Amino acid sequence: MKSKGFNVSRRAFLEGSVAGSAALGLGGMIFAPETLKAEVGAGPRIKTCLAQCPYCGVGCGSVIKYEADSGRILGVVPDKQHPTNKGIQCIKGLNADEPVYIDRLKKVLIRKDMSDPITGHVSKSKGSFKDSDFEEVTYEEAEHIVADKIAAIHKKWNGNAIGLYGSGQLTVETQWIENKMLKGMLASNSIEANARTCMTSAVTAYFATFGSDTPPLCYDDIEEADMISFWGHNPRAAHTIIFWRVADHKLKKGIPTLVVDPRRTGSVQALESINPENSYHFPTINGDISCLNAIGHCLVTEHQDVIDYDFLKANVVGWEDYIKMVTEDYSPEQVQDRTMVEPAQIRKVADEWANASRKGKRRGKGGVVTMWGIGYNQHIHGQHNVISIINLHALTGDLGRPGCGPFSMTGQPNAMGERFTGGLTGRLPFNQGLASAGNLNMKAIEQVAKAWNCPPENLVEVASRKNPGMMVGQFERALMDQETLDRNGLDPMKAMFYCYTTHIHQPDVNNLIRPALEKMFVVVQDIYRHAPNLLYGDVIFPALTWGEWQGGTYISSERRFNVVDGVGKGAPGYEECLPDLDLAIDKGKSIAKAMGMSDEEVKKMWPYKKKQYHPQGPLLYDSEEVFEEIVRGSKGADCDLTGMLEVRDRDGIGLYDQIRRLRGVQWPAPTYAHAKAGGTPRRYMGQEGWDDKPYGNFRKPDGKLHMKSCKQDYTERDAVIAELRKMGTEPNYFASDHRDVLIKARDMALPPEWPDEDFRGRRWDAVPKDKFPLWLGLGIVYEHFHSAKTIRGATTRRLVPEQFVEIHAEDAKELGVNDGDMVRIVTRRGSYEGRVSVGGIHSKVRPARNEVPRGYIFSPWNLSVADSADPKKNKWMVNATSHRAYDPVSGQVDFKKLAARIERV
Numbered sequence: 040m041k042s043k044g045f046n047v048s049r050r051a052f053l054e055g056s057v058a059g060s061a062a063l064g065l066g067g068m069i070f071a072p073e074t075l076k077a078e079v080g081a082g083p084r085i086k087t088c089l090a091q092c093p094y095c096g097v098g099c100g101s102v103i104k105y106e107a108d109s110g111r112i113l114g115v116v117p118d119k120q121h122p123t124n125k126g127i128q129c130i131k132g133l134n135a136d137e138p139v140y141i142d143r144l145k146k147v148l149i150r151k152d153m154s155d156p157i158t159g160h161v162s163k164s165k166g167s168f169k170d171s172d173f174e175e176v177t178y179e180e181a182e183h184i185v186a187d188k189i190a191a192i193h194k195k196w197n198g199n200a201i202g203l204y205g206s207g208q209l210t211v212e213t214q215w216i217e218n219k220m221l222k223g224m225l226a227s228n229s230i231e232a233n234a235r236t237c238m239t240s241a242v243t244a245y246f247a248t249f250g251s252d253t254p255p256l257c258y259d260d261i262e263e264a265d266m267i268s269f270w271g272h273n274p275r276a277a278h279t280i281i282f283w284r285v286a287d288h289k290l291k292k293g294i295p296t297l298v299v300d301p302r303r304t305g306s307v308q309a310l311e312s313i314n315p316e317n318s319y320h321f322p323t324i325n326g327d328i329s330c331l332n333a334i335g336h337c338l339v340t341e342h343q344d345v346i347d348y349d350f351l352k353a354n355v356v357g358w359e360d361y362i363k364m365v366t367e368d369y370s371p372e373q374v375q376d377r378t379m380v381e382p383a384q385i386r387k388v389a390d391e392w393a394n395a396s397r398k399g400k401r402r403g404k405g406g407v408v409t410m411w412g413i414g415y416n417q418h419i420h421g422q423h424n425v426i427s428i429i430n431l432h433a434l435t436g437d438l439g440r441p442g443c444g445p446f447s448m449t450g451q452p453n454a455m456g457e458r459f460t461g462g463l464t465g466r467l468p469f470n471q472g473l474a475s476a477g478n479l480n481m482k483a484i485e486q487v488a489k490a491w492n493c494p495p496e497n498l499v500e501v502a503s504r505k506n507p508g509m510m511v512g513q514f515e516r517a518l519m520d521q522e523t524l525d526r527n528g529l530d531p532m533k534a535m536f537y538c539y540t541t542h543i544h545q546p547d548v549n550n551l552i553r554p555a556l557e558k559m560f561v562v563v564q565d566i567y568r569h570a571p572n573l574l575y576g577d578v579i580f581p582a583l584t585w586g587e588w589q590g591g592t593y594i595s596s597e598r599r600f601n602v603v604d605g606v607g608k609g610a611p612g613y614e615e616c617l618p619d620l621d622l623a624i625d626k627g628k629s630i631a632k633a634m635g636m637s638d639e640e641v642k643k644m645w646p647y648k649k650k651q652y653h654p655q656g657p658l659l660y661d662s663e664e665v666f667e668e669i670v671r672g673s674k675g676a677d678c679d680l681t682g683m684l685e686v687r688d689r690d691g692i693g694l695y696d697q698i699r700r701l702r703g704v705q706w707p708a709p710t711y712a713h714a715k716a717g718g719t720p721r722r723y724m725g726q727e728g729w730d731d732k733p734y735g736n737f738r739k740p741d742g743k744l745h746m747k748s749c750k751q752d753y754t755e756r757d758a759v760i761a762e763l764r765k766m767g768t769e770p771n772y773f774a775s776d777h778r779d780v781l782i783k784a785r786d787m788a789l790p791p792e793w794p795d796e797d798f799r800g801r802r803w804d805a806v807p808k809d810k811f812p813l814w815l816g817l818g819i820v821y822e823h824f825h826s827a828k829t830i831r832g833a834t835t836r837r838l839v840p841e842q843f844v845e846i847h848a849e850d851a852k853e854l855g856v857n858d859g860d861m862v863r864i865v866t867r868r869g870s871y872e873g874r875v876s877v878g879g880i881h882s883k884v885r886p887a888r889n890e891v892p893r894g895y896i897f898s899p900w901n902l903s904v905a906d907s908a909d910p911k912k913n914k915w916m917v918n919a920t921s922h923r924a925y926d927p928v929s930g931q932v933d934f935k936k937l938a939a940r941i942e943r944v
């Protein structure tokens with residue numbers, strides 16, 4: 040068995056620091072706030088401050104070092120006292136300072152030839168970002184242009200013609216302000232975010248089953264688990280510190296692990312190197328629901344004792360149907376065509392699951408923990424995928440006690456904040472919807488209107504404004520003709536704000552996103568001069584970034600609020616850059632004025648004051664004031680944080696200082712006692728320890744967990760996929776105009792495409808041009824975080840410098856391509872180029888790590904614009920190939936099951 044070996048020194052480090060932090064009493068008050076900004080060393084005065092890492096959703100604690108006077112950031116080291124990472128970080132977090140001063144955008148720019156939806160003018164210079172395309176203007180001038188255009192669009196159509204695309208990398212406070220502006224002020228339901236490509240299948244499944252978007256576990260459940268399974272998740276690359284904790288636990292306690300992933304990833308290899316005997320790997324492609332149901336079948340038929348009938352009868356709805364379905368239709372033999380896994384392997388894993396479940400019940404803690412990533416959420420049936428995990432946990436009662444349960448691993452540092460603040464179509468802050476089952480949620484509307492100081496009528500109006508296609512629909516609406524809009528009762532899309540997110544992460548970029556951006560009036564907040572968004576921006580604001588701005592919170596995957604402290608100003612030369620929070624508030628204020636709101640109304644909705652954070656720095660908005668608005672507003676909601684106000688009143692500790700001292704507070708924290716103890720680590724079955732809890736064992740109105748029997752059936756596969764094929768290839772065929780097709784594909788649990796398998800085994804130039812014989816998956820690589828910062832950081836760029844495509848050795852041979860060759864990867868919608876990587880660790884192409892199965896090829900999306908200063912010209916942009924078909928409930932697209940062909944270049 041090939042394996043790269045697992046770095047034992049890292050594990051030893053982890054052990055050492057766990058012991059160290061235990062001695063300090065984790066969860067107690069660790070650091071007095073005055074020591075948080077200690078001066079160290081002589082020479083230029085160096086200061087430090089604490090921040091959650093800017094990259095993944097693990098949320099590691101970092102210490103930022105900077106020059107006190109200039110404010111220049113010097114480096115990042117791990118926070119030894121943070122309970123999540125305990126003094127270690129991965130390569131990305133450790134080098135998070137490197138991309139801060141590269142290729143920065145330092146001026147406010149406007150495009151000389153702007154697109155103007157009012158007159159119908161479409162800019163001829165969109166798609167270009169030469170210096171000569173732009174003009175430098177003052178901040179105030181740019182603000183006025185934006186305010187006037189938005190107010191005019193609002194007047195001519197209505198707020199729903201104005202869209203905002205937000206980010207799970209903004210702070211909670213900024214996300215709150217954006218949603219307030221879009222829904223509370225403009226009455227627009229067209230607010231979406233990159234979380235839509237990432238986590239919403241988990242969100243909508245948590246709602247459907249538990250009644251609330253709450254990951255119910257905490258990281259400490261890892262060390263209590265008797266078995267851990269990963270679905271569509273490469274944690275060693277994506278959530279490294281969590282993976283190291285799992286590996287450490289496996290090493291110490293010998294627990295079995297399962298990874299379900301078409302590829303033999305670094306995660307699979309590292310777990311096997313600890314113990315190959317109990318490290319399982321199911322290389323399924325799209326067959327996850329069948330795998331889970333088959334494990335359910337084996338448990339029901341071979342391990343009756345672990346089916347927790349008492350739990351099911353008392354707490355669960357829908358279990359009878361589920362048991363009937365898995366018993367009758369999901370034996371491992373019946374579904375082997377979909378699982379692609381040997382029945383004996385499934386039975387073996389079911390044995391391990393049953394054993395772990397028995398152990399957990401015996402001890403009163405432990406059992407099976409299941410984690411998943413976006414190889415799991417990103418499906419047309421993403422919500423059903425996640426529900427199927429929750430079904431299996433409910434079947435054996437492996438939830439609601441420490442050390443077991445379903446645990447979604449969030450991608451971005453604050454995608455959890457996007458969910459918390461409701462910055463998505465139809466959502467309100469605090470885990471609530473504008474409507475449910477067709478009825479307005481008036482209680483939530485009034486609560487949020489009060490918190491936002493906006494008329495509740497605006498939110499009632501939002502509920503009547505449609506954006507059924509969510510992210511994909513938002514862009515399709517910009518391209519639809521009037522007849523299609525009218526038939527669907529939709530408003531057109533005329534303007535778009537992009538805040539801390541890039542359009543190249545979106546599906547089918549060249550056929551869907553870019554044509555829409557050409558027509559719309561586009562306002563961009565970014566930090567890089569050569570960010571792809573500048574190609575389509577009409578007005579461009581330069582932002583300060585992580586480490587530069589001071590204060591603001593992120594929420595990690597375990598619901599932990601962390602404060603992100605920073606210098607409080609940009610280094611010399613960055614005077615025109617402002618924090619995203621300031622850009623958002625000023626935008627809101629100036630649009631309010633342009634819409635004709637009275638001074639008094641503007642002041643009421645936008646009351647925020649500024650303060651000075653750095654002796655030489657400018658006045659900036661105080662994010663803690665916004666945080667207080669959020670905390671107050673949360674009273675009585677599912678993510679009630681008002682216990683923190685009591686702690687402040689009784690003990691005199693400020694809201695941010697509570698979080699800083701405890702190294703995080705996990706929502707909900709509804710009482711003084713909860714807030715004081717750092718919030719609520721675990722939820723459901725009474726684990727909240729919340730006396731007057733306004734709900735039962737689960738969050739559904741009846742207090743129960745709702746199972747849904749999700750199926751996988753390929754009998755009509757080809758006909759449905761032929762219909763999906765029209766999306767992105769036939770002009771004027773819109774996914775959001777064909778919801779029936781999406782629902783059908785979802786109910787059969789199909790991928791968006793199916794490769795032309797009959798054409799495998801031929802040389803690349805013997806495959807007809809209209810045939811696409813291979814599966815193509817697009818995900819992430821360990822060394823890079825998304826597409827902007829780590830490719831500009833010297834260390835990470837050196838480690839993985841160029842786009843690559845993993846291909847199985849036999850496939851490469853048949854295709855006539857070799858390790859290290861440059862090839863073009865083509866789908867029905869577009870193409871990109873990359874270097875062939877064959878043979879996992881034996882490849883000469885970096886990073887040389889994962890192995891793909893026959894017929895499946897894989898590239899990261901992280902290097903998408905790393906090949907050219909002009910991203911329009913770049914050849915590595917993988918989302919030229921992706922598909923827009925989406926889950927009709929969660930809105931997520933599948934970036935990992937495309938049909939592709941290879942061509943030599």
Ligand SMILES: Nc1nc2c(c(=O)[nH]1)N[C@H]1C(S)=C(S)[C@@H](COP(=O)(O)OP(=O)(O)OC[C@H]3O[C@@H](n4cnc5c(=O)[nH]c(N)nc54)[C@H](O)[C@@H]3O)O[C@H]1N2
Nearest residue numbers: 271272273277299325412413414450451818819821824825
């Ligand atoms: N290094 C690094 N870490 C990151 C990020 C990054 O850019 N770089 N981004 C962060 C973000 S926002 C996210 S969302 C996460 C993503 O983290 P992951 O979800 O771990 O990343 P992916 O590589 O997109 O997908 C995971 C795996 O799904 C597998 N897969 C594909 N199709 C299927 C299928 O049908 N079934 C199953 N079971 N598996 C399948 C792929 O082979 C892949 O190995 O990472 C976060 N952390």
Ligand SMILES: Nc1nc2c(c(=O)[nH]1)N[C@H]1C(S)=C(S)[C@@H](COP(=O)(O)OP(=O)(O)OC[C@H]3O[C@@H](n4cnc5c(=O)[nH]c(N)nc54)[C@H](O)[C@@H]3O)O[C@H]1N2
Nearest residue numbers: 237539540541544564565582584817818825826827900934
């Ligand atoms: N093919 C494919 N596509 C995918 C995925 C996939 O697996 N495959 N994964 C999807 C997932 S899970 C996610 S989460 C999304 C992520 O998609 P994004 O979050 O949009 O990706 P980033 O590359 O991080 O883009 C961030 C943008 O913000 C800018 N920026 C950096 N710092 C700052 C700052 O401080 N302020 C401001 N205003 N701007 C800043 C950067 O220059 C860049 O333009 O991508 C999705 N796209």
Ligand code: SF4
Nearest residue numbers: 092094095099129132
């Ligand atoms: S990228 Fe994720 S795992 Fe790595 S240091 Fe940052 S938060 Fe931790």
Ligand SMILES: [Mo]
Nearest residue numbers: 236237450451
């Ligand atoms: Mo993500």
